[in-house]
Amino acid sequence: MAYSSSLGGTRWRFPHLRDVLAKASPARSGDELAGLAAGSALERHAAQRVLADIPLADFLVTDLVPYEEDEVTRLIHDQRDAGSLAPVASLTVGEFRDWLLSDAADRNSLAALAAGLTPEMVAGVSKIMRAQDLMAVAAKCENAVAFRNSLGLAGRLSTRLQPNHPTDDSRGIAASLLDGLLMGSGDAVLGVNPVTDSVEDYSRVVRLLDELRVRLDIPTQTCCLGHVTTAIRAIEGGAPVDLVFQSIAGSEKANRGFGVSLAVLREAHEAARSLKRGTVGGNVMYFETGQGAALSADAHHGVDQQTMETRAYAVARAFRPLLVNTVVGFIGPEYLYDGKQIIRAGLEDHFCGKLLGLPMGCDVCYTNHAEADQDDMDTLFAMLTLAGVTFVITVPGSDDIMLNYQSLSHHDALTVRRLTGRPPAPEFEDWARRVGLLDDRNAWRPDPMGTPLLEAVRSLAALEAPR
Structure with missing residues (x-):
């Protein structure tokens, strides 16, 4: 499926979802080395605008790496729990970003959502988020x-x-x-x-x-x-x-x-x-x-x-x-x-x-x-x-x-x-x-004297050297 957008007097066209994702990525040398990066900040912005309007549903019907050739792609399909995606299934990538930053996305709802997400969805939404956005959402996730x-x-x-x-x-x-x-x-x-x-x-x-x-x-x-x-x-x-x-x-x-x-x-x-x-x-x-x-x-x-x-x-x-x-x-x-x-x-x-x-x-x-x-x-x-x-x-x-x-x-x-x-x-x-490494003020004591670790320090010479 091809995607396009008009920006800065130019009609930008992206032949495949993988092209949108690559061009929307913040600049990095590896993508430039691979010939995948946006050619300008304007093209990157155009791709990010396109990406924000793509429905999450598109990620479920588009394989970036062919299913028949790749066991990781097959694993992604097999492990996904379709029901877990339900709260956000109708959203676009941009709307998903807004939801993640909202109070509706709390610790419990994010934990329940995880099994329904594909890596490509998650990578996609990250590309239209600021550093502060990435921090705010990650801080709400508790994966014990x-x-x-x-x-x-x-x-x-x-x-x-x-x-x-x-x-x-x-x-x-x-x-x-x-x-x-x-x-x-x-x-x-x-x-x-x-x-x-x-x-x-x-x-x-x-x-x-x-x-x-x-x-x-x-x-x-x-x-x-x-x-x-x-x-x-x-x-x-x-x-x-x-x-x-x-x-x-x-x-x-x-x-x-x-x-x-x-x-x-x-x-x-x-x-x-x-x-x-x-x-x-x-x-x-x-x-x-x-x-x-x-x-x-x-x-x-x-x-x-x-x-x-x-x-x-x-x-x-x-x-x-x-x-x-x-x-x-x-x-x-x-x-x-x-x-x-x-x-x-x-x-x-x-x-x-x-x-x-x-x-x-x-x-x-x-x-x-x-x-x-x-x-x-x-x-x-x-x-x-x-x-x-x-x-x-x-x-x-x-x-x-x-x-x-x-x-x-x-x-x-x-x-x-x-x-x-x-x-x-x-x-x-x-x-x-x-063992005495934390004192009564909860401060660490980087000193083995007076702790059980002292004996371990003294016994180092007896340890077996490699043969």
Whole structure:
């Protein structure tokens, strides 16, 4: 179906819904690289006006990626609950935006709506929303999940503690982990990106993390972010796997580039669930996404990068994950050129994930060759916190020494928690008070002296080094 509009003395024509969505997207380098972006601000505005008048019903009869060729498209059709869309089914995209910003769209109505929405609808409405709109709607969504603690609760801010090491050295990982714990990081997950993807290294890392978790009696979950097939083999070998991790994208072809399919993800989900390691819940999957993943694999099917990103959330929600985060600036300036584009993308991703019912987090990050700096990250972090982000990632000094990119520091999370009064997960908060990391004024004490963590610090030398 073609769409057209007159604006500025020009008749603008868009041959397909995917063209409207691409041209309506706020400027970003990835869409320009793919030849999909609007050629001018005027064309972008014309496309946004057209998009605002498109009925949501059009999204139900138009596939951006062919149904016959793509299992993600088939999943989107299969998982949608038509009845849940009823309150907004007759609206246009512009009217849907107005409804989302109204008092009628409260926590309960948004939760009930999520199963009826398609990713393309959600991506579409995000393209005609200001940053403040994206924040206001996302803040109304509460998507609670649980494993050893409860995440996604309103008014709280969780963190993934990322104690990566360039050689996967056990003592280096443990020292970095304890450094983060002392500053209150780690309630979302203690998660290590391994250098190698061998089953042996994966198993050693999860055993190390589990040993420290048990020794310190921390109500959190652990994860080695190896490939999903490595996790399956480690589970079969008896490794203490809490969460299974995988990077995912918005098309079958892009996911093949990651070495996964929906069938493989189902196998991993069943394997992790079979261990029954959760104590307060059973959400066992951890997914990472990022705008540009499908384009970088030449698997975007002519669809703009933000819409393809949102399609990845359909894959995630099929497995009821504990954690989902966009690594918003990690892929590089070829896809998000500067701080302005990274900030916009982070808010879009968070909004779209929350609206689709996910416990959405964000790695607030950039690479050193992007036109961005830590001030941009401070801005995005503050905005996401006000928007109710489920969790962010923190590393020592904002600099991941293994992945070589810039993220948030443990100190950043401390500062934003103090500014906003947002504590970590309730079980983790109780633990921190019990072991002396939270004082009677609810202030964190980044000092191991006099706490049970001191013995863990002293025992680092006894930890097994990698073979």
